[in-house]
Amino acid sequence: MNFNYFLPVNLIFGTGKINLLGKETSRCGKKALVVTGRSSTKKTGLLDKALELLKVEGVEAIVFDKVDQNPLTTTAQAGAYMAVEAGCDVVVGIGGGSIMDAAKAIAFIAKNPGDISEYIFGRKIGVEALPIVLVPTTAGTGSEGNNFAVLTNPENGDKKSLRTNAIYAKASIIDPQLMVTMPKQTIAAVGFDALTHSMEGYVSKASQPITDMQAIYAMKLLAENLKKVYDEPSDLEAFEKVTLASTLGGMVIGVAGVAGAHALEHPVSGLKDVVHGKGLAALMPEIIQRSYYYAPTKYAVISKILGGTDEKDCSKVVRKFLEAINLSVTLGEMGVTHEDVDWMAENCMKVSLVSVKNNPKEFTFDEIKEIYHACI
Structure with missing residues (x-):
């Protein structure tokens, strides 16, 4: 048995831990670029609280609030430009997975010149980034506990992860109290994303005992x-338990990677800008149905955890779980058409080939097309 497990993140978990934001950030720098979304942290008052916590500890803050639900490479480039121009020496990401991914990418771009896509596809290598502090406000992506930053290139629709140890956070402050303001539909979508991370990491060909x-x-x-x-x-x-599960899921995929559902979903949201968790919900039952034969023992475990009997009914119990949180959706309901399938399948093989290979059943190009058609 041989494996490595590497996670250099200070995970600070618990209700009220947001109050440590200023102290933890001040360990990393004195001028912060605070990356957040366009509205939610402002409406809840969290952004104002965060800025005050930073100020008390002597950290000057500049706000970058241009991040959308599927962060763009161009947005990350703009944030990095702001950070460099302002002389920021630390990046603070406050928000959901998109915000945290954007914060990581901004911190990386600020230290690595050129087109970020070159680094995403491994044509260039960067080994440093500005220090990062993360504060998740949704319990789903687990981005606070891994070295991924998923970005979409608006020029060609490529949605792919920047993966480098340089973007592990110095500290992640995980406060369940910050999650309770999520709308119900967001709870469902990000919660299923978290569940998918653990399901895929568990059946992944790169899984190991700790994951x-x-x-x-x-x-x-x-x-x-x-x-x-x-x-x-x-x-x-x-919520404390859901939040912990989300962080654990992020840690799992940081080591074991994702598999079939994420591989096929990234082209969907890259093309149609759909909510990631909804895309996963549309795809996962079909992918399980076509995969369980290749890892029956693990799919049986998943089925039993969700109230099923064995690997054969795993897809069925996942559908039932989705129904319970009103997340039974199809790709067609999200605007995907059968005419989109060829592009998505080709893009899947381009941007997600590692994850395709990670799935217990490595789908062929034609099988990927069949799955897309079946889920519309």
């Missing part, structure tokens, strides 16, 4: 608590 343990525990937490927080978002005890 298996994390994935199993995370799946159990979500099976028992995601419906609770969907029904009653004020249930802080359940």
